[in-house]
Amino acid sequence: xxxxxxxxxxxxxxxxxxxxxxxxxxxxxxxxxxxxxxxxxxxxxxxxxxxxxxxxxxxxxxxxxxxxxxxxxxxxxxxxxxxxxxxxxxxxxxxxxxxxxxxxxxxxxxxxxxxxxxxxxxxxxxxxxxxxxxxxxxxxx
Amino acid sequence: xxxxxxxxxxxxxxxxxxxxxxxxxxxxxxxxxxxxxxxxxxxxxxxxxxxxxxxxxxxxxxxxxxxxxxxxxxxxxxxxxxxxxxxxxxxxxxxxxxxxxxxxxxxxxxxxxxxxxxxxxxxxxxxxxxxxxxxxxxxxx
DNA sequence: TTAAATGCAAATCTTTTGCATGTGC
DNA sequence: GCACATGCAAAAGATTTGCATTTAA
Numbered sequence: 001x002x003x004x005x006x007x008x009x010x011x012x013x014x015x016x017x018x019x020x021x022x023x024x025x026x027x028x029x030x031x032x033x034x035x036x037x038x039x040x041x042x043x044x045x046x047x048x049x050x051x052x053x054x055x056x057x058x059x060x061x062x063x064x065x066x067x068x069x070x071x072x073x074x075x076x077x078x079x080x081x082x083x084x085x086x087x088x089x090x091x092x093x094x095x096x097x098x099x100x101x102x103x104x105x106x107x108x109x110x111x112x113x114x115x116x117x118x119x120x121x122x123x124x125x126x127x128x129x130x131x132x133x134x135x136x137x138x139x140x141x
Numbered sequence: 142x143x144x145x146x147x148x149x150x151x152x153x154x155x156x157x158x159x160x161x162x163x164x165x166x167x168x169x170x171x172x173x174x175x176x177x178x179x180x181x182x183x184x185x186x187x188x189x190x191x192x193x194x195x196x197x198x199x200x201x202x203x204x205x206x207x208x209x210x211x212x213x214x215x216x217x218x219x220x221x222x223x224x225x226x227x228x229x230x231x232x233x234x235x236x237x238x239x240x241x242x243x244x245x246x247x248x249x250x251x252x253x254x255x256x257x258x259x260x261x262x263x264x265x266x267x268x269x270x271x272x273x274x275x276x277x278x279x280x281x282x
Numbered sequence: 283t284t285a286a287a288t289g290c291a292a293a294t295c296t297t298t299t300g301c302a303t304g305t306g307c
Numbered sequence: 308g309c310a311c312a313t314g315c316a317a318a319a320g321a322t323t324t325g326c327a328t329t330t331a332a
Contacts, residue, residue: 022306
């Protein structure tokens, strides 16, 4: 099973390989990320990380989350221009439905859409590096 | 023909209908928007609007662009978390390819993708209010 | 006339950064 | 030990807002 603990272990290994030092703060954030089932923003990450390391500063959260992003372990979203939200990257690629009423975020995945996107970029002479697809929705009555 | 001038006239009519007063500042911004072929940010809108009305303030640009958005005449984008960029809304629906090297933005449209998106939302029990599809790309060698 | 719009500057919010101090390796 | 990481507080950047003044209708 891929438990949060196992995930964290994998991330630690990756971080070391890339040359990052393993600090208490980074461990705290790795754990938070591994356990998160949602898309927390920096303030929320900070709050959750404090549980494991009560003196972690907000600046460190910013710096660490950027480092994890660079290391390919976290993705950043900014739904409709709001402040950045993050999620672990070791899931299958997926996109997001944002419920405009509740704020709830639902993940979905479609091979067909993915394929079309690549085709379109290709037709325009581009290679896709990454993409954002967000559906801002309302629950159907 | 749908000249910038004609577009501006239509926008003025719409604004009045919705109950907004027609001020020199709003005229200036409407003109800027109607003439823009790109996706200017607030600083750029301010710069361009100053040509028609040299004393328009940045606060008014912010307030007006939000008003135009509410009135359904302008859309806001925040490509990869950067500051907001705007475009007129009276074009056909389209999505964006963002060239990661040059910053250039290319518009494209695909009925197939659009249809798939609606289908997916529908399957999850949602109606799409608006959506955002952005492909961050690199020119193919 | 008068409610709405503007300009200005101050406030807010998010994110980044300089620097002195602490710490993994 | 030393380069890298952290905390703090200040800075930066984007956007919003309070308030006195101006202006469209």
